[in-house]
Amino acid sequence: MRYPQIFINHSGTISTAIVMIIIYILTFLFADSAVIGEMSGGDNIVMFAITQALTFTAGFVIVLQGVRMMLAEIVPAFKGISEKIVPDSKPALDVPVIFPYGPNSVLVGFVASVVGGFLMFLLLPLFNLPVIIPGLIPLFFVGAGSGVLANATGGRRGTIISGIINGALLILLPAILLPLLGDLGFTNSTFGDSDFAVVGIVLGYFYNWFGKVGIYGIVAILVAYFVYSALRPAKKIEV
Secondary structure, three states: OOOOOOOOOHHHHHHHHHHHHHHHHHHHHHOOHHHHHHHHOOOOHHHHHHHHHHHHHHHHHHHHHHHHHHHHHHHHHOHHHHHHHOOOOOOOOOHHHHHHHOHHHHHHHHHHHHHHHHHHHHHHHHHOOOOOOOOHHHHHHHHHHHHHHHHHHHHHHHHHHHHHHHHHHHHHHHHHHHHHHHHOOOOOOOOOOHHHHHHHHHHHHHHHHHOHHHHHHHHHHHHHHHHHHHHOOOOOOOO
């Protein structure tokens, strides 16, 4: 396996800084002046926005460098153990590991996800669904990951379209899940990621339709699947 070298992509860093400065300035200018004034401590709003945008960019660069260091150090360290316990296995790591392979795609996917998230935020009242305020953390990490993958398969158009759809789902699915969690005693609580929301929606509706029997049935199916997967002969996949 070939691991990426540890270096800083200055073009990606500069692009991230420019885009985040624009986003922060526009957000702060349209936000409540009293709240922004309290956050900035009386400093100039534009300069405060630029400082926060550059702080975000610095954190983003730290994440990328940490991912590269993890790939270069931790994965080879566990290679010997994995070969003895789980032969021919591949390491499963968090989504930032793919960010270095498409720095510009990371940015486009994130911005497109923000656009899709805010569009869905405006549409939720029309469907009589709870209004979910877009969260930048899931929009960034999931949107950036989808941007890298979409760019590899669908190019620039695929990156933009998938980012908008991703952002919309990150707002729509938690809004659908919210009432179901209220029935379980978690009123006004939801999850910000699509995978959690999809599983929660499925389990919630199974519970509403079939009660505890439906949940027990799903658990039994999952247990049977894991037992079957553990007992069947392993297939070697050529990569």
